[in-house]
Amino acid sequence: MKVLVTGGAGFVGSFLCEELHNSGHDIRIFDNFEPQVHSGAQGNLRNLLPNGIPLNGVELVFGDVRSPIQLGAALRDVDAVIHLAAQVGVGQSMYEVHRYVDHNTIGTAVLLELLASRKHNVRKLVVASSMSIYGEGGxxxxxxxxxxxxxxxxxxxxxxxxxxxxxxxxxxxxxxPTAESKPVLPTSIYAITKRDQEEMCLVVGRAYGIPSVALRFFNIYGPRQSLGNPYTGVAAIFSSRILNDRPPVVFEDGNQTRDFVHVKDVVQAISLALVKDEANGHVFNVGTGRPTSIKDVAILLSRKLRRNIAPQIEYKFREGDVRHCYADISKIKEHLGYAPTVELETGIDDLIDWAESQKADDRFEAAAAELAKRGLAR
Known part of the structure; x- marks a missing residue:
């Protein structure tokens, strides 16, 4: 197939595009290289753009999903769309409300209106959703x-x-374990926009006969995750802190749990959803089914990075944070044959090997101060 990947130059997108290309698909990478997320992001694509020249079957398009002209051109002659493009950050979304709704909800609306109103060849749409839409887990x-x-x-x-x-x-x-049947109760603007993206894609896909799939990603980690984005995944934020000889800051008592899934397994899930008809019209959790406490992640990273830095337990809370949420992955295993392959203790090594080769720009304190100033952390 010829596949359009929005957000294809990012953390997940770059690994996905490599896998799609290696599997024989042609890919069109569409990205706006958002500075907060994409510090030096073209480096993510170095395997697909050696010496800056795209491999055969690879296109790179700079564009914004909110632009019907740019996105409409990118949709030309593609057989499938994998929609990853989004602003990501629970805390930041609570005070940059317009930006998150504009990029995530409106950007997705632009994509769907193009699919609804123009001739196209798209026969599969896969959208990135999020575990954040659940609110508290099961x-x-x-x-x-x-x-x-x-x-x-x-x-x-x-x-x-x-x-x-x-x-x-x-x-x-x-x-x-949190199953897909659990009622969703989003607790942040970011989560609301991810619910919007999911529901809009499934509704329009059903109405216009475009097989559509929504994947609810749990806490993704791995190499290429931005170390300078204080609103990215907690494993990357903690790594940046430790590499700067600062303690990882843990809210509440540190015993809250999440499901940490390696980027390689996320790519596995997307690839299966793309090619399997059994996925059509469904939502699927993408995780490991294993809960891990935030405090344990901080301790593991400190040990793996060979730093004797204990986590700083704040005993404070942030507005919208949930206590426990980990995936029930029985549905995606049964329907698509998905099986997580990377254990956290092993997968963390991938993140660390990459992080130690980067300049870790720790911006956590400024972000935390912004949340505190607005009464969102107390």
């Missing part, structure tokens, strides 16, 4: 069974009561 109450908890309140967290409580009886719940 939870079980010993008295009430499976429950859908709301976001923890400021009153509860201000006294260090971090765990999720049952919305029915108020007891502390136990985290369980």
């Amino acid at each position: 939870a079980h109450c010993a008295s009430c069974g499976s429950v859908t908890p709301a976001l923890r309140g400021a009153t509860q967290m201000s006294v260090g009561d971090w765990e999720v409580r049952c919305p029915i009886c108020g007891r502390t719940t136990t985290p369980v």
Whole structure:
């Protein structure tokens, strides 16, 4: 196929484009090289652009998804679209509301209106969604069974009561794997825009006969993740702090858990969704099914980077943060044959090998101060 990858020069996109090219597809990479995310980003494409010259079957197009002219030209003669382009950052989205909605929701609307109103050859659309749309992850109450908890309140967290409580009886719940059937309760502007992207693509795809798939990515990590973006993945933020001999800052008590999935396994999931008809019309979690505490990630990175730097536990909270969320991956395993291949302890080595070769520009403190000034971290 000839595949258009929006955001194709980024962290996930660059690995995906390499895999697609190696699998025999022609690729058109469409990216705006957003400075916050893409510091030196063309280096991500060095395997596809040796000496700056694209390999056969590779095109690089500078463009913005909000531009119908630029995006319309990029859609010419492609058989599939993988839509990764988005502004990424939960905290930042809460005060740069217009920018996030403009790029993520409106940018996706531009793409879908082009597909709805013009002749094209697109026979598959894959969109990047996010675990953030769930809000709190799956939870079980010993008295009430499976429950859908709301976001923890400021009153509860201000006294260090971090765990999720049952919305029915108020007891502390136990985290369980989060399935695609769980009601979504986005707790940030970023999460709302990811829900928008997912739902819009599936609705338009169904209406116009374009097989569409939404992939809910959990916490992606790996090489090429921006070390200078304080709103990127926590593993990269912690790496940047440690490489600058500063402690990784951990909110709450550090025992909140996430599902850390290596970029190679994310690429595996996208590639399967692209070629398998069984994916059409579905949403799938993309993770490992394994919860890991944020504190343990900080300790692991410090050990792997050979620094004796303990995490700085803040016992503070950020607006919109959830306590536990890890993936139930049974659906994607059954339908698409997906199986995660990279354990966190091994995959972290990939991130570290790359991070140690980069200039780690630690901007965390400025970002944290911005959140505190606005009352979003307290």
